[in-house]
Amino acid sequence: MGRTLTVIHALGLMLVVFSAAYLMPLITALIYDQSEVFQDFLMAMLLTLTSGVLMWAVTYRYKGELSIRHGFLLVVVMWTGMPAFATLPLLMVLSELSFTDAYFETMSGITTTGATVLTGLDTLPSAINLWRHELNWLGGMGIIVLVVAILPLLGVGGRQLFKAETPGPMKDAALTPRIAETARNLWIVYVTITILCISSLKLAGMSWLDAVCHAFAAMGLGGFSTHDSSVGYFNSPLIEFLLMVFMLIAVINFATHFVVLRNRSIAAYRSDPEALSSLGVILASCVGIAFFLWWQGVYPEFLTALRHASFNLVSIATSSGFASVDYAQWPIFAPLWMMLLTATVASAGSTGGGIKMIRTLVLIKQAGREFVKLLHPAAVNPMKIGGQVIPNSVVFSVLGFIFLYFMVIASLTFVLLISGLDFISALTAVLASLNNCGPGLGVVGPASNYQGLTDFQTWVCTFAMLIGRLEIFTVLILFTPQFWRR
């Protein structure tokens, strides 16, 4: 029991930090002179802050080191609790919104999924829009990483939490000797690139609010937009190009960006096998899909085809989920190929979702190893990625992860089918939620949104987003008997 209270203690502290996130929409509300919205946000902030302080103070006696088990518990509780608190302003400002939909929206924000149940985005109060996008941005690098970064004396097992939240199979890449230092550096890189993104979008002709919002969504690979027609609203090749560039930056491991900035040399990109494979696959797919669309006559001009194919493909593949056209109308091969890329191309340590490039590489190499083993039974053939030997234990954990991943897709798809959704919508809704991508096809396609789903279906998708962001194991471990056995 004492340990559980320790979790609550740490949770309280994190909520206190999280309540600072309300400052941005508060300022926005002031700037745009929306006093009612301002009051609502202030209320929400105070509620969050008070709950946090209360939790922290009441359990102060139990302050202490967290065990591995409770680290998992804290991460999951935090990732379910935060979106719950984040719904407060939505519920207060948009009175007709149900809790289910509000929770879906905030979960979609913080897991960087970017799927929405709201329509009339263009007319929402600016503060609400900014709030949604800020959630995208915070969730991208990870709120716990942030807390570990700014509160090194948190008294919680920082490294454990860091590992539980950061995606990827191998999490021991130590950039700096101290985990707090590592976390801080990652956030500094993240903030720097985001500021670059905001300024370039502003220069490209967006308003300040749009620039900030879209930069947040692009860097977090979330994909929220302030407009119902998403990026299509701007109809500007320059903006599409800039967003593409920053999405491609965000899909690379931020640790690699950090090394590049620290060494002032791009050598680190060249030796990052994930970055190379991701960019290679995305580029090849862009050109391929553009040719396909042009050949199929969807766009009469190749350049137009290339523009729309590359923006939407990059957006979906990187798991952002912006759209500039209704790509669901394209021949089915193209959108399905994009959904497949979503699942695979993001790097570990990036803000993207899916099974991650490193796991894809491990799987491909493992298949190659099996072939070699059949031909040369005596061969000693360790798995090597980028010249580094990957221990077999990692290979096994990747195989385990992939198995769970596909089991989750299959079972959640069945659940949605039982609830009455059609096959394409069910499958793509699960894929898009689990990979934190956003739009699927069919009912949940880029032209519509998740509003059409029943409450039950919405909860299923919400759950898929959560386990997708925390990479399945972290969440599902709470449902195993071993976890609760002393």
Add this chain to the structure above:
Amino acid sequence: MKILILGAGQVGSNVAESLVSEANDITVIDSDGVKLALLQERLDLRTLVGNASSPSVLEQAGINDTDMLLAVTQSDEVNMVACKLAASLYNTPTRIARIRSTDYLTRPELFNKDNFCVDFSICPEQILTDYISKLIEFPEALQVLQFAQGKASLVAVRAFTGGPLVGNPLSFLHSHMPHVDARVAAIFRKNSPLIPEGDTVVEEGDEIFFIAASKNIREVLKEMRRMDRPTRRVMIVGGGNIGRRLARALEQDYQVKLIEFNKKACNKLAGELAKTLVLNGDGTDEKLLQQESVDEVDVFCALTNDDENNIMSSLLAKQAGARKVIALINRSAYVDLVQGGKIDIALSPAQVTIGSLLAYVRQGDVAEVHSLRRGAAEALELVVHGDRKSSRVVGRRIDEIDLPKGATIGAVVRGDEVIMGHHDTRIEAEDHVIVFVVNKAMVKKVEKLFQVNLGFF
């Protein structure tokens, strides 16, 4: 010359043996008394048991009046420290260290006067690896030795029917390929040397040594024998220092399979090597060899530490149909036994690597020494200094130089240019002259001839 050798391992004892025979005073230090006792039994030298990097031990071994320190222990670090000590405390004039780790070798500033004071570093494994790589590049050759940083090469090849030169006099070589300059330095017929003249007729089975610019090797080889198809598949047995280096050097250009017995070593090798297929097993296991299609292998190299295993596995490979087999054999008795039989090339590591050390011990400015025919003959690269007065070589035509019988000037390297040694070629100062000596007894005379007379300084 007083020489102090640190380390009585394979390299140390081989060097000691060669140097003793060249009338030097040798002291050997090693921490293993048994090894030293064995060495002392065979050779006329002094030994001392102790730590090679300890000043008191070095003093006891007489480092104060030593002319040359040869640090060839197993450990790079001990060798470097010993050189540093010799330079800082005892002013030893020449310090040579065996350095194996590329980590050190890629940072040459470590070895300069301000740091570890290593005058020359040698890496026997690398020399051996380079040597074998050349044999794999030219599978027709018996030996490929490089001079003047690889600009000129001395190649040994056995003449076979199919080569245009076979059955013709040597002068035919020039008329048959006028654009390529090459010179036959020596011919061994039934193991006895012939002095090659323009009218010497090449017979099948002759072992021919020729010198040519490195880029022309293949064309000259074509004259001597029918060419094989170029090497594509290489199989190496033994993943020790040599096998590993060789695999790494070859894996980009050839299909390489490496067989290693030790499972742990296999894992390490497989991690280090990018393209090589590492196999865990016994090189003498004919089932494994067959399963890995040894019959399609172009060059098979047995490079383990064990002579008997190397001989057996290369015999098995040859039997199974490998095109060319190379065996690494340490014991010289075995080398004589095996060479010329079923095994195409019996490599004696001592013979291959000793040359690089001998170059430092010799009198005069000797840039390169290669032992040939198991030490019976020798090829030297000498740098010529002085002028017409102080030197007996400079400014003279080759036929004016008083070379002992059995020694021939094969080629002259002047800057980047490789000039073949014709009777009217004139030697200039700072030329690198490649001299082929059929009998080692004449080496001293040749060296003396090239030395600058006293009074030059």
